[in-house]
Amino acid sequence: MEKYLYIAVGGALGSMARFWMGSTIANRVGTKIPYGTFLINMLACFVIGFSITFLTRRAGLNPAWRFLLPVGFVGAFSTFSTYEWETFSNIRNGAFVLAIAYAIGSLVLGFVAVWGGSAIAEFVS
Numbered sequence: 001m002e003k004y005l006y007i008a009v010g011g012a013l014g015s016m017a018r019f020w021m022g023s024t025i026a027n028r029v030g031t032k033i034p035y036g037t038f039l040i041n042m043l044a045c046f047v048i049g050f051s052i053t054f055l056t057r058r059a060g061l062n063p064a065w066r067f068l069l070p071v072g073f074v075g076a077f078s079t080f081s082t083y084e085w086e087t088f089s090n091i092r093n094g095a096f097v098l099a100i101a102y103a104i105g106s107l108v109l110g111f112v113a114v115w116g117g118s119a120i121a122e123f124v125s
Contacts, residue, residue: 003067010072018077034086037079044078045110049117057125
């Protein structure tokens with residue numbers, strides 16, 4: 001039962017962080033290009049890469065952290081479904097180049113962010 005509490009707390013924090021970050025970016029740069037979703041996805045990729053690698057290497061840490069951070073927080077913070085919807089919407093609205101650039105940029109830079117998070121966790125742990 002304890003793991004569900006950690007997931008719930010992490011999920012609440014992740015969803016609030018997603019809303020705050022997404023709306024802050026949208027208010028500053030607009031929503032024509034979904035910069036907020038893109039940045040949230042890149043940060044989530046980094047955090048999941050870092051946290052899973054770090055928590056795996058630090059076996060002495062309470063396993064509940066795996067439920068709080070990568071499952072709860074990142075699960076609620078990451079916006080992959082929103083990313084997919086925005087890509088689809090751009091295609092549907094005829095913005096094919098923007099949709100392709102957004103999809104490829106998210107895939108490539110997301111992988112780089114996961115790798116970077118994992119590499120830094122290996123270095124510091």
